[in-house]
Structure formats: C-alpha cells, structure tokens
Amino acid sequence: MSNMSETKNTQVGFVLGLTGGIATGKSTAAAVFQQYGFPVIDADQVAREVVEPDTPGLQALVQAFGKEILQKDGQLDRQKLGQLIFGSATAREQLNQVLDPFIRGKITEEIVKNKATHPLVIVDIPLLFEGHYDAQMDAVAVVYIPESQQIDRLMARNQLTKQEAEQRVKSQLSIEEKKRRADIVFDNRQTKEDLSDEIKKWLSFNRFL
Structure with a gap:
C-alpha cells in the first residue's frame, strides 16, 4: 500500500477498482467511499x-x-x-x-472526467476481473467473505434455497480467486461498522483523508 501515497502526491486521480462476489458487501463498501465524498462509478x-x-x-x-x-x-x-x-x-x-x-x-469516459477533479475515483464493477477491467485500474480492491458465508448471506437476502444460492455463487469467478488477484482486500466477515472502519483506515493510511 505504500505506493498509494506516492500516487496520491502526484495530484493525479487514483483509480481504484472495487469488486467482490455476489452478497460479499461490495455495495456497502461503495457507499462508504461515497460518504467520504469520493465519486463512485457504478457499472450496473x-x-x-x-x-x-x-x-x-x-x-x-x-x-x-x-x-x-x-x-x-x-x-x-x-x-x-x-x-x-x-x-x-x-x-x-x-x-x-x-x-x-x-x-x-x-x-x-467517467474515469477520465472524475480523475481531473478528485484525488481518488472508485469504479464499482461486479465482474471486474471477468471483463478484464483490471488493466484500467491503478489498483483493485476486493470485498471478501468466504464462500460458505457468501452462500448463507445470499440465502437470507434473496430467500433462496442452498442449491439456488450455490448455483449463483458458482456462476462467478470464485471469491478466493478474486482475493488472490486483488491488490487490496477489505475483509467483510464481521459487521458493516467493521468494514467501514477498515476502509477509513486504508483511506487515512494512503492520505486520501
């Protein structure tokens, strides 16, 4: 993460790709960045x-x-x-x-526009690795929970059977593979407040706050 502060000091907008798996909490993470005033480009x-x-x-x-x-x-x-x-x-x-x-x-187009006026730009893309968008990012952050927890959360959120939830999770690149490819991992195994604190620490460490 040390290279983040160096990039910040150039006064050029740093582009952070944000991704995760279904039900890992990516939207929650994106909302935290927005709360701190950073633009979020939502691929959906x-x-x-x-x-x-x-x-x-x-x-x-x-x-x-x-x-x-x-x-x-x-x-x-x-x-x-x-x-x-x-x-x-x-x-x-x-x-x-x-x-x-x-x-x-x-x-x-949105990345170029926002980079000109903000030190940090978040690009929220569910299928970031699958679509090979990582080449356009300065770094990629993955919101992580283990697959078993992913299935449990998806069942609860969408009222799905275990089989239905497993099918949806398996249709994407595995969360473990996304974690392996990530430059930054935001662990969301605990509460929303814990995730928010983790993101705030990362922002502070890299002098975006």
Missing part, C-alpha cells in the same frame, strides 16, 4: 444508461435481437430480453458482445 448504473431510449446501445440491441425487445414507448423490455437470453449461453454471449463497447466506453 452505466449498463442501464447505455440502453435508454434513442441511445446507440439500444439501437445495437434491436439490430441484434429484433424490435420485439422494445416496449411501445421505446423503452427496453427487460423481461422480453431476459426470456430471449435465458438458458442460451450463445444469446448471453451475444448480448455481452453488443453492449460491452458502450459500457466500457462510458466507464472510461
């Missing part, structure tokens, strides 16, 4: 914005999947799109290929 929000009516992203989706994915008011019918790609790995891959340039382009 960007993914929604690039398919709003009359956007090139939505037009590209219509070209790929047909006009039946639109509602009468021109909005994306997410339910119909979901039905088209449900159970089809090929269709899901096609969806990712169509939207990736728009999502990646918008995230890059």
